[in-house]
Amino acid sequence: MSAASQDVATRNSIFVRAIIYVVLILFAIYYLLPLYVMVVNSLKPLDEIRQGNMLALPKQWTIAPWLSAWSTAQIGVQPVGLKPYFINSVLMVVPAVALSTILGALNGYVLTKWRFKGDNIVFGLMLLACFIPFQIVLIPSARILGLTGLAGTITGLVLIHAIYGLGFTTLFFRNYYEAFPTELVRAAQIDGASFFQIFRRILLPSSGPIIVVTVIWQFTNIWNDFLFGSSFSGFNSIPLTVALNNLVNSSTGVKEYNVHFAGAILAALPTLIVYIVSGRYFVRGLMAGAVKG
Amino acid sequence: MSFLKISNLYKNYGQVEILKDINIEIDKGGFLVLVGPSGCGKSTLLNTIAGLEPITSGEIAINGKSVAGLHPSKRDIAMVFQSYALYPNMTVAGNIAFGMEIRGVPKDERDKAIKQVSDILQIGHLLDRKPSQLSGGQRQRVAMGRALVRDPQVFLFDEPLSNLDAKLRVDMRTEIKRLHQRMKTTIVYVTHDQIEAMTLASKIAVLKDGILQQFGTPAEIYNSPANMFVADFMGSPAMNLLNCRLEGGAGSSLSVILDRPGDQPLALPIKLANGALGAYAGKEIIFGVRPEALTDPDGADRNAKSIAEGECLIEVVEPAGSDTFAVTKLGGKEVVARLRADAAIHAGQKTKLAFNLDKAVFFDPKSQLRIA
Numbered sequence: 001m002s003a004a005s006q007d008v009a010t011r012n013s014i015f016v017r018a019i020i021y022v023v024l025i026l027f028a029i030y031y032l033l034p035l036y037v038m039v040v041n042s043l044k045p046l047d048e049i050r051q052g053n054m055l056a057l058p059k060q061w062t063i064a065p066w067l068s069a070w071s072t073a074q075i076g077v078q079p080v081g082l083k084p085y086f087i088n089s090v091l092m093v094v095p096a097v098a099l100s101t102i103l104g105a106l107n108g109y110v111l112t113k114w115r116f117k118g119d120n121i122v123f124g125l126m127l128l129a130c131f132i133p134f135q136i137v138l139i140p141s142a143r144i145l146g147l148t149g150l151a152g153t154i155t156g157l158v159l160i161h162a163i164y165g166l167g168f169t170t171l172f173f174r175n176y177y178e179a180f181p182t183e184l185v186r187a188a189q190i191d192g193a194s195f196f197q198i199f200r201r202i203l204l205p206s207s208g209p210i211i212v213v214t215v216i217w218q219f220t221n222i223w224n225d226f227l228f229g230s231s232f233s234g235f236n237s238i239p240l241t242v243a244l245n246n247l248v249n250s251s252t253g254v255k256e257y258n259v260h261f262a263g264a265i266l267a268a269l270p271t272l273i274v275y276i277v278s279g280r281y282f283v284r285g286l287m288a289g290a291v292k293g
Numbered sequence: 294m295s296f297l298k299i300s301n302l303y304k305n306y307g308q309v310e311i312l313k314d315i316n317i318e319i320d321k322g323g324f325l326v327l328v329g330p331s332g333c334g335k336s337t338l339l340n341t342i343a344g345l346e347p348i349t350s351g352e353i354a355i356n357g358k359s360v361a362g363l364h365p366s367k368r369d370i371a372m373v374f375q376s377y378a379l380y381p382n383m384t385v386a387g388n389i390a391f392g393m394e395i396r397g398v399p400k401d402e403r404d405k406a407i408k409q410v411s412d413i414l415q416i417g418h419l420l421d422r423k424p425s426q427l428s429g430g431q432r433q434r435v436a437m438g439r440a441l442v443r444d445p446q447v448f449l450f451d452e453p454l455s456n457l458d459a460k461l462r463v464d465m466r467t468e469i470k471r472l473h474q475r476m477k478t479t480i481v482y483v484t485h486d487q488i489e490a491m492t493l494a495s496k497i498a499v500l501k502d503g504i505l506q507q508f509g510t511p512a513e514i515y516n517s518p519a520n521m522f523v524a525d526f527m528g529s530p531a532m533n534l535l536n537c538r539l540e541g542g543a544g545s546s547l548s549v550i551l552d553r554p555g556d557q558p559l560a561l562p563i564k565l566a567n568g569a570l571g572a573y574a575g576k577e578i579i580f581g582v583r584p585e586a587l588t589d590p591d592g593a594d595r596n597a598k599s600i601a602e603g604e605c606l607i608e609v610v611e612p613a614g615s616d617t618f619a620v621t622k623l624g625g626k627e628v629v630a631r632l633r634a635d636a637a638i639h640a641g642q643k644t645k646l647a648f649n650l651d652k653a654v655f656f657d658p659k660s661q662l663r664i665a
Contacts, residue, residue: 183378186345187439191392192366201391205382 042066042261049257065258069247069266073259076246082263085243089223090270091154092239096161097218103162104169104214105207109199111170112177113185123174129167134227137164145232152234160232161222169214176210177203212281220271240267296321296479297342297447302351304337304503311337312503315351319496322477328490329500330526335483336451338500342481343449344368355446366392371440372449375456377432379424379439386420389438410438413472430461437472450482454489466492487527491515499523517654521579521661524654530584530631534656535624537580539573547571549580551623553606559623561601561648570655570665578664579656584618584631586652592633593647601648605630610640621646 037054042065044058071081110116111123141160142151150156180203188198229239238246244267248260275282295318304312312334319325327335340346342353344365353360360368379388389410390403398406411417414434424432433453440448453469454462470493473480484490490497491511499506499514499522507519518524524532538550540560547570549561563570586594593600608627609620617632630646638644655664 181376181378183374183376184380186343186365187372187374187378188380188391189345190343190365190370190372191439192395193391197395202380202382 038261038265042258042265044258046254046256046258065256065262066266068256069259069263073247073256073263074250075243076250082240082243082247082266085238085240086266088154088233088237088243089240092157092161092237093219093222096158096165096222097215099158099162100165100169100218101211101214103166105173105204105211106199107166107170108173108175108177109203111174112180113182113198113203114195123170126167126170129164130171134164138227138231141228142232151232152237154237157228157232157237157239160228161225164228165218165221168217172210172214172217173207176207180206209281212278216274216278216282219274223271295319296323296356297325297481298352298354299338299342300352300354302338302341302353303349304334304341304346305349310503312341315505317498317505317508319479319481321356321479324473324480324482324493324495326490326494326497327481327483327500328485328487328497328526329506331485332502333500334503335485335500339372339449339451339481339483342447343370343372369446370449371443371445371447372451373436373440373453375452377424377436377456379432379435381424384421384423385416385427385435385438388424388435389442392439392443406442410442413441414438429457430465433457433465437469441472441476444478446479448478448480450480452483452485454484455486469493488529491527499526501526516652517663518581519663521581521656524581524656524663528583530618530629532581532583532654533587533623533626533628535580535582535626535628536658537578537624539570539576539578539655541574547574551580552625554622556604556606559603559605561603561650563601563650563653564599573655573657573664577658579658579661580624581654581656582628582648583652584629586649587628587630588647588649589632589636589638590645590647592636594649594651597649597651599650601650602645603648604643605646606643607638607640610638619644619646 040057041049041054043061043063045060045062045064048056048059069082071083072079073081075082075085107126111119145151145156145160148156150159184202185198188202193201224241225239226241226245229242230245233239233242244263247263297317297319299315299317302312302315303310315338317325327338329335337346341348344360344363344367348361351361355368355370379385380391383391386407389407393403393406407420408417411420414437416431416434416438419427419431419435424435427435433456436453450469454465457465466489469482473493482489482493491514494511496509497511497514498508501522507514507523509517514523514527518527518532521534525534535551537552539547540550541547547563549563551559551561553559590602605621605623605628607619607621611618611620612634615634617634617636617638619630619632619638621628621630632638656662657664
């Protein structure tokens with residue numbers, strides 16, 4: 001009797017497992033479908049797309065739409081492709097991410113290991129920055145950029161993104177360093193290490209996971225930002241997201257869907273690569289500090 | 294000339310007073326142990342000596358020089374932390390040499406110092422490992438190595454043995470004592486373990502609620518506790534503190550009267566009563582006797598001048614190998630007696646116990662202070 005019931009139990013568990021897998025696979029397909037459509041159609045000549053079957057594989061493979069999107073497509077009034085704007089985005093994202101990460105780490109270090117009167121109020125105010133909608137800061141930011149003469153420059157965009165990201169990076173680092181043993185800082189103090197020596201030699205080497213989390217978070221947000229990019233960029237500092245919009249909207253005559261698809265993938269590629277390379281640290285880092293280890 | 298001198302030290306966190314009027318002095322080469330229950334302020338006191346926490350008022354001087362307001366690294370101290378606080382990203386050698394590196398000591402001198410210290414502590418084979426690859430005892434040694442290499446004027450130990458298992462703790466305790474005898478450096482040591490305090494210290498400071506209860510040699514603390522808290526805290530098993538009545542006086546000799554359940558009260562005559570005790574004749578007082586001063590008559594101390602015997606009903610017998618502990622009831626409380634291992638006693642029987650009254654102490658029940 002027990003053997004028979006065991007058999008039923010095994011059969012049931014296999015059945016349940018199969019259903020779970022089927023459902024998961026269906027969801028994965030559903031989720032990956034847009035990416036598939038984009039990749040497939042970016043590799044077709046325009047004629048094939050017009051015939052109407054978006055899901056079909058290309059009959060005639062071509063990378064011409066990619067080349068066009070990269071270097072010759074009409075963006076606004078100029079036929080320069082996305083390349084110069086891609087460079088703009090890189091020039092904007094790298095310093096902004098670096099700046100906000102370093103400042104966030106310093107903030108977290110001070111707020112946990114060099115407590116001062118009212119530190120929690122300061123932290124609370126910085127936390128508030130995470131919840132302020134972009135739209136609220138647009139006009140004050142424009143005013144400040146105008147006053148400092150940074151309006152329409154990449155430096156101005158770097159500044160805005162770094163400051164806006166500071167709330168998040170401070171939150172990440174503060175929570176991470178909260179679990180970092182204070183006795184280590186005290187030991188280093190007795191060893192004679194200075195404020196920055198303790199930061200650089202003791203805390204930073206143990207901050208790998210949270211740095212990865214912060215960099216991914218900041219990189220994705222700043223790279224994908226459209227509002228600040230379209231509000232504060234000048235003729236020579238338009239970021240990729242805004243250029244992509246201009247590419248899609250500025251076609252005269254026929255809409256070159258295959259070029260649009262290729263351009264959209266190009267714009268998404270860097271964040272995708274960052275996720276693939278360091279995504280597993282992301283989850284680990286978000287979990288860090290949840291359990292004292 | 295005292296080497297480390299703490300005078301009139303106060304420490305507040307906002308409105309809360311953590312340390313109140315602490316006065317401690319210790320000679321060069323002394324071993325000061327700060328002991329007390331958790332939350333008594335002993336670690337805070339150590340941190341103020343280290344300079345990791347500021348003091349509210351008072352004075353701390355090392356070797357005649359005030360260190361108040363000096364940065365921890367300028368006080369010529371080294372500290373061993375409870376969690377060891379080894380830098381996780383550095384090797385053992387890197388941990389030991391970090392302080393020297395910061396001070397800009399050249400590489401070959403650093404290597405020589407690492408070699409010397411690792412020989413003393415026998416951690417030479419561990420120098421290339423990371424702290425995460427070490428056992429608890431090894432981490433402890435590395436933490437001590439990091440302190441030793443500074444060759445400071447004062448070592449500070451913050452409960453260094455509390456994270457080790459029982460056997461290793463005893464070994465490391467002996468090792469610390471040996472190290473102290475060899476280095477002859479002044480040590481301030483925080484612990485909540487009264488046995489560590491007794492075995493290591495040349496002077497003990499007992500703290501409770503931020504107030505220094507008693508400061509003295511281990512023998513003074515053990516034999517003449519200043520109040521009931523110190524008497525109860527130091528010693529294991531704890532001192533028996535019994536409610537009793539003092540009778541006699543005015544010419545005749547004094548006796549301690551202890552109530553017994555279902556029997557006549559037990560009267561213990563005191564031969565060597567001093568004047569202070571006489572003033573309490575006819576009053577309720579607290580009678581303190583340590584378990585080892587309450588034995589079977591054959592096991593009683595032959596050099597004791599004043600021994601009183603009395604029949605007691607034994608309730609529980611606990612053989613512990615080296616001794617046998619017996620529990621009886623006197624003055625409405627359980628009393629632990631420490632008998633020879635082979636003493637012939639049984640639970641439920643009446644047995645004659647010998648009270649060594651040389652070692653007995655008496656407390657005022659209201660103020661809790663010692664009378665005699």
